[in-house]
Amino acid sequence: MLGLALLAAGGAFLLAAVAAALALVLPTWAALLIVGGVLVAVAALLVGIAASELSRSATPLPTAAIEEAQDVLGVVTGNGSR
Numbered sequence: 001m002l003g004l005a006l007l008a009a010g011g012a013f014l015l016a017a018v019a020a021a022l023a024l025v026l027p028t029w030a031a032l033l034i035v036g037g038v039l040v041a042v043a044a045l046l047v048g049i050a051a052s053e054l055s056r057s058a059t060p061l062p063t064a065a066i067e068e069a070q071d072v073l074g075v076v077t078g079n080g081s082r
Contacts, residue, residue, distance in 0.1 A: 015039070 015035055022031035 019031045019035045022034060026034075
């Protein structure tokens with residue numbers, strides 16, 4: 001957990017450094033808007049990739065649970081082998 005927190009803090013400082021560097025040649029609001037826009041674009045790209053992967057993946061079917069439920073149903077209704 002600490003490593004993840006340090007990674008997030010490091011990423012935040014790097015983004016702040018990029019915004020500060022851009023603020024040397026642009027107004028501060030424009031530099032922050034550019035950095036924020038890039039972050040939103042990257043997040044949207046990652047969401048699109050994840051949605052594509054999820055739509056391509058097959059829904060797992062719990063075959064063992066289905067078989068066990070059918071066995072139990074057979075025993076309960078009297079059609080089972082028990």
